[in-house]
Amino acid sequence: MDYRDVAKVGLGGPVGSGKTALVKRLVPRLSERGYDVGVIANDIMTQADADRLRESVAGTVPGDLVRGVETGACPHTGIREDPSMNLSAVDEFVEEHPELDIVLIESGGDNLAATFNPELADYFMFVISVAEGDDIPAKRGPGVTQSDLVVINKTDLAPYVDADLDLMARDTREVRGDDEFVFTDCKAEENLDVVAERIEHNVLFA
Ligand SMILES: Nc1nc2c(ncn2[C@@H]2O[C@H](COP(=O)(O)OP(=O)(O)O)[C@@H](O)[C@H]2O)c(=O)[nH]1
Numbered sequence: 001m002d003y004r005d006v007a008k009v010g011l012g013g014p015v016g017s018g019k020t021a022l023v024k025r026l027v028p029r030l031s032e033r034g035y036d037v038g039v040i041a042n043d044i045m046t047q048a049d050a051d052r053l054r055e056s057v058a059g060t061v062p063g064d065l066v067r068g069v070e071t072g073a074c075p076h077t078g079i080r081e082d083p084s085m086n087l088s089a090v091d092e093f094v095e096e097h098p099e100l101d102i103v104l105i106e107s108g109g110d111n112l113a114a115t116f117n118p119e120l121a122d123y124f125m126f127v128i129s130v131a132e133g134d135d136i137p138a139k140r141g142p143g144v145t146q147s148d149l150v151v152i153n154k155t156d157l158a159p160y161v162d163a164d165l166d167l168m169a170r171d172t173r174e175v176r177g178d179d180e181f182v183f184t185d186c187k188a189e190e191n192l193d194v195v196a197e198r199i200e201h202n203v204l205f206a
């Protein structure tokens with residue numbers, strides 16, 4: 001078994017947008033649908049970071065199904081130009097856990113341009129938060145325009161940061177030319193089933 005035998009879902013986006021929060025909530029939803037899920041955290045520089053991730057997903061993801069990959073200095077190389085380290089990590093992962101159906105790969109890159117190499121991710125979700133400003137979609141960053149799904153998280157915070165969700169929806173639709181975006185609230189667990197459903201529909205049934 002190697003990386004080609006497992007569905008790989010990439011999560012990119014700025015630090016703090018809610019990628020880990022989303023991973024935590026997607027795992028039980030995908031498990032409920034009958035899939036075995038593993039998690040890889042990319043650009044982990046120290047084992048302490050991997051431990052933190054393991055702690056934060058504890059309860060929803062068993063510790064041995066969470067891996068940290070140290071891809072080194074440049075945060076984006078490992079997911080875009082040269083995903084070989086990540087792909088070997090997936091290979092090792094599926095060798096030890098041949099039952100895995102899906103691996104969620106969280107990128108540590110803090111950049112609107114951090115896109116996933118199609119070899120590394122069969123499905124690439126770009127996670128932003130409304131608290132980063134409602135003009136992010138209009139900036140036409142490659143994450144927003146080239147991802148398979150844009151997740152616009154933390155809708156609960158919109159009133160506190162004067163974020164106009166209608167504007168974000170209009171801009172996202174316009175810059176992408178499609179409706180592949182979802183508003184989520186990881187705190188109140190809103191619309192997370194929609195994200196799980198998109199993954200299932202686009203990756204596992206594809
Ligand atoms: N209010 C609110 N907070 C959130 C939401 N999603 C994540 N957070 C919080 O935002 C912070 C950063 O989230 P995290 O998942 O670690 O971001 P990451 O850097 O993208 O992995 C944490 O304190 C989360 O609890 C949300 O939908 N609403």
Ligand SMILES: [Mg+2]
Nearest residue numbers: 019020021106
């Ligand atoms: Mg994280």
